[in-house]
Amino acid sequence: MQFNGLAWLFLGVPTSSSLLYKEEFEKMKEKAPENFRLDFAVSREQxxxxxxxxxxxxxxxxxxEELWELLKKDNTFVYMCGLKGMEKGIDEIMVSLAAKDGIDWMEYKRQLKKSEQWNVEVY
Known part of the structure; x- marks a missing residue:
């Protein structure tokens, strides 16, 4: 079956030499730019x-803004893994965006978790 959705990967590392599968991910993006987006966050270099x-x-x-629009859809799934501090930073972004729509982010996030759309594995 052909995948028609959007997979958007945000990959964070301290240095660009730590980027795993960079070439493979870039090939995927090249093959299916409408279905695969890729963004790197290199904390010590960018x-x-x-x-x-x-x-x-x-x-x-x-x-x-774009991420918030996606999160309001019932077919959006988030898989977050990595360092615990990242989750707090993402919450800070979403609180104000949700508030613009009169939504309490923390409550909304609880609903996303309940529907298995928000999956977190942090340490």
Whole structure:
């Protein structure tokens, strides 16, 4: 069966030499640009426009509005794994976006977890 959805990978590492499967992911993006998006966050080598280190949540903040629109769909699934601090940063982004729509992010996130659309494995 042909995949018609969108898979969007945010991959964060301290240095670009730590990027695993970079070439493979880039080939996937090249083959199916409408179905696979790829964003790297390299904390010791990249900064955002404010000069802040580029962590996962910093990179995601650049796409915050688009990500929020996706999260409002019932066919969006999030799989987050990595360092625990990342989750707090992502919550901080989503709180204000959800509030614009009159939604309490933490409650909404609980609903996403209950429907198995928000899956987190952090340590």
């Amino acid at each position: 900064t955002n426009e404010k000069g802040e280190k580029m962590y996962i949540q910093t990179r995601m903040a650049q796409y915050a």
